[in-house]
Amino acid sequence: xxxxxxxxxxxxxxxxxxAGSDGHNLTVWIADVNTARYxxxxxxxxxxxxxxxxxxxxxxxxxxxxxxxxxxxxxxxxINLGGGMVTDLGGWAAATFKRGVRxxxxxxxxxxxxxxxVGGKTGFNYNGLKNEIGAFAxxxxxxxxxxxxxxxxxxxxxxxxAEVIKHAMLSDREELLRLLDHDFNAPxxxxxxxxxxxxxxxxxxxxxARDPNEQGERKALNLGHTVGHAFESLAIHRGHPVPHGYAVxxxxxxxxxxxxxxxxxxxxxxxxxxxxVRDNYRYFPFTCDDYDDLLALMRHDKKSRDGExxxxxxxxxxxxxxxxxxxxxxxxxxxxxxxxHLGM
Amino acid sequence: xxxxxxxxxxxxxxxxxxAGSDGHNLTVWIADVNTARYxxxxxxxxxxxxxxxxxxxxxxxxxxxxxxxxxxxxxxxxINLGGGMVTDLGGWAAATFKRGVRxxxxxxxxxxxxxxxVGGKTGFNYNGLKNEIGAFAxxxxxxxxxxxxxxxxxxxxxxxxAEVIKHAMLSDREELLRLLDHDFNAPxxxxxxxxxxxxxxxxxxxxxARDPNEQGERKALNLGHTVGHAFESLAIHRGHPVPHGYAVxxxxxxxxxxxxxxxxxxxxxxxxxxxxVRDNYRYFPFTCDDYDDLLALMRHDKKSRDGExxxxxxxxxxxxxxxxxxxxxxxxxxxxxxxxHLGM
Numbered sequence: 001x002x003x004x005x006x007x008x009x010x011x012x013x014x015x016x017x018x019a020g021s022d023g024h025n026l027t028v029w030i031a032d033v034n035t036a037r038y039x040x041x042x043x044x045x046x047x048x049x050x051x052x053x054x055x056x057x058x059x060x061x062x063x064x065x066x067x068x069x070x071x072x073x074x075x076x077x078x079i080n081l082g083g084g085m086v087t088d089l090g091g092w093a094a095a096t097f098k099r100g101v102r103x104x105x106x107x108x109x110x111x112x113x114x115x116x117x118v119g120g121k122t123g124f125n126y127n128g129l130k131n132e133i134g135a136f137a138x139x140x141x142x143x144x145x146x147x148x149x150x151x152x153x154x155x156x157x158x159x160x161x162a163e164v165i166k167h168a169m170l171s172d173r174e175e176l177l178r179l180l181d182h183d184f185n186a187p188x189x190x191x192x193x194x195x196x197x198x199x200x201x202x203x204x205x206x207x208x209a210r211d212p213n214e215q216g217e218r219k220a221l222n223l224g225h226t227v228g229h230a231f232e233s234l235a236i237h238r239g240h241p242v243p244h245g246y247a248v249x250x251x252x253x254x255x256x257x258x259x260x261x262x263x264x265x266x267x268x269x270x271x272x273x274x275x276x277v278r279d280n281y282r283y284f285p286f287t288c289d290d291y292d293d294l295l296a297l298m299r300h301d302k303k304s305r306d307g308e309x310x311x312x313x314x315x316x317x318x319x320x321x322x323x324x325x326x327x328x329x330x331x332x333x334x335x336x337x338x339x340x341h342l343g344m
Numbered sequence: 345x346x347x348x349x350x351x352x353x354x355x356x357x358x359x360x361x362x363a364g365s366d367g368h369n370l371t372v373w374i375a376d377v378n379t380a381r382y383x384x385x386x387x388x389x390x391x392x393x394x395x396x397x398x399x400x401x402x403x404x405x406x407x408x409x410x411x412x413x414x415x416x417x418x419x420x421x422x423i424n425l426g427g428g429m430v431t432d433l434g435g436w437a438a439a440t441f442k443r444g445v446r447x448x449x450x451x452x453x454x455x456x457x458x459x460x461x462v463g464g465k466t467g468f469n470y471n472g473l474k475n476e477i478g479a480f481a482x483x484x485x486x487x488x489x490x491x492x493x494x495x496x497x498x499x500x501x502x503x504x505x506a507e508v509i510k511h512a513m514l515s516d517r518e519e520l521l522r523l524l525d526h527d528f529n530a531p532x533x534x535x536x537x538x539x540x541x542x543x544x545x546x547x548x549x550x551x552x553a554r555d556p557n558e559q560g561e562r563k564a565l566n567l568g569h570t571v572g573h574a575f576e577s578l579a580i581h582r583g584h585p586v587p588h589g590y591a592v593x594x595x596x597x598x599x600x601x602x603x604x605x606x607x608x609x610x611x612x613x614x615x616x617x618x619x620x621v622r623d624n625y626r627y628f629p630f631t632c633d634d635y636d637d638l639l640a641l642m643r644h645d646k647k648s649r650d651g652e653x654x655x656x657x658x659x660x661x662x663x664x665x666x667x668x669x670x671x672x673x674x675x676x677x678x679x680x681x682x683x684x685h686l687g688m
Contacts, residue, residue, distance in 0.1 A: 064470065068471055099467060
């Protein structure tokens with residue numbers, strides 16, 4: 001994989017150093033309508049619309065066409081400046097143009113920084129299915145910065161923070177407890193947050209380096225996501241989408257409960273996590289009438305096999321077990337406990 | 345890279361062994377209108393049109409749509425059965441569907457066997473540019489067989505044979521001399537040809553294994569192609585396309601002449617090669633009025649840089665030098681000699 005991670009709030013300096021190192025004939029930035037303003041004034045910028053509904057083949061074609069028009073070659077450099085949609089689509093377009101142009105990711109959201117920008121997953125939605133077409137193609141470098149976060153809505157910060165919590169659950173109880181003290185109402189402490197990000201992103205990068213193509217261990221990063229994706233899809237079907245990280249937060253609690261039921265994950269940690277999620281992620285209104293739909297969605301998860309529901313579970317913080325089969329009865333029991341805990 | 349190469353004329357047995365080894369939930373074949381008949385009667389087959397004009401994003405979308413409809417998952421197996429277009433497009437569709445489904449290439453043409461099917465280059469033409477969009481994505485296995493060649497037109501055999509000659513020029517003078525004795529009018533000796541293929545494909549596979557993403561040594565495989573591609577493009581512009589391998593054959597002679605001029609490649613070997621090409625690949629009618637067009641095309645080669653013409657040249661058989669800059673005057677002198685040699 002060999003993805004170079006740079007943690008800094010001096011982004012342009014870092015880019016200049018990287019871009020100057022390899023005699024590129026042209027540097028092109030890819031941004032969305034919100035992030036294009038962060039590119040330097042004299043930069044060549046391709047701007048795409050924002051919103052998951054535009055994460056499509058048609059937007060990818062627009063990127064290819066513009067790269068062609070600007071004269072991008074195999075010796076050029078692409079800089080993806082934006083959230084997960086920009087790094088997913090821009091990474092895809094760069095990785096497939098002339099079979100691969102070097103690209104750097106500069107995530108501008110917390111969720112992008114701790115999730116999409118690192119690890120080489122690129123692609124787009126197709127035929128109504130999320131990330132159905134794509135490639136494993138790592139950015140040569142990822143520049144992680146908190147400088148774009150001051151203007152992010154708190155909901156966006158919370159959404160990304162759920163993935164930060166996930167990484168701590170996979171690696172370090174002390175870090176997890178520190179995170180569960182976080183106050184979203186306080187102004188951002190950039191030095192501290194950059195340190196938290198350094199810890200968090202490294203957890204992901206280490207796991208990805210050992211299993212770039214998701215044959216085994218990388219599934220650990222799926223913690224909270226089997227159940228979380230089901231919440232996310234149900235919300236979409238209802239016409240009231242929820243932020244990805246909120247669904248993940250509820251998924252993390254549900255899977256922590258499952259971990260307690262099946263692998264004796266300590267109930268103390270279930271409660272700490274549950275309290276933080278209750279206090280910061282307003283609950284998702286569902287009843288036992290939704291259980292069948294949720295179970296069906298879990299069975300159709302991209303990572304499931306033969307119609308069984310599989311999760312990554314924890315025997316303890318940092319002690320993860322991939323490919324755990326859970327029975328529908330386990331799941332419904334865990335959902336009951338989640339609803340209790342969130343006070344539904 | 346780790347591409348498993350299997351040389352056999354018992355193709356179905358080999359496929360059964362490979363397909364059975366990994367608990368695939370579904371096997372889907374991709375073929376074109378000519379090769380679909382080689383698939384087993386009970387197979388799930390996606391058929392695409394033939395012809396380079398159909399090597400497009402639209403055909404790739406058709407493959408994705410059909411894979412979706414048939415229920416292909418990450419645990420399925422794709423078998424690409426056909427020439428270079430099927431393995432390039434089928435490999436692309438498999439490599440990008442759900443970020444990667446395992447695929448096996450079964451080339452049915454000599455050119456496919458010695459070139460397209462091995463080495464992981466996949467993709468399609470875009471905006472009128474050949475292989476403009478694509479990915480480096482190796483088939484897990486390539487089954488090389490001569491059993492489909494009996495019904496190939498001799499022109500197709502000759503086209504593929506030019507790449508076989510190229511591989512011998514890069515590796516083994518004795519093998520090259522054996523090849524230059526080949527008689528295209530004789531019926532195919534399957535055992536002998538399979539042995540020649542084994543030698544030839546291994547040359548490519550070894551080079552690709554050392555440099556899968558074409559950062560350096562892989563450019564050796566470009567021997568004959570800087571000039572060859574220019575012939576091929578000129579013929580397309582004139583409305584009279586020539587088979588790829590014919591253009592490569594003329595390119596090999598021209599670049600052998602350049603190698604003699606610049607690196608003292610033995611004139612004896614230039615003549616042996618030139619005679620074989622004169623006798624078997626009818627010449628491409630061009631005059632000195634075409635030189636400027638040919639030079640312009642060489643400067644626009646995907647591998648060129650800063651408008652210079654670069655070739656892979658030989659100091660001797662098996663002693664190749666990549667990234668050799670050649671001057672326009674060298675090229676025109678070599679083209680004069682080629683025209684002389686081919687009796688134009």
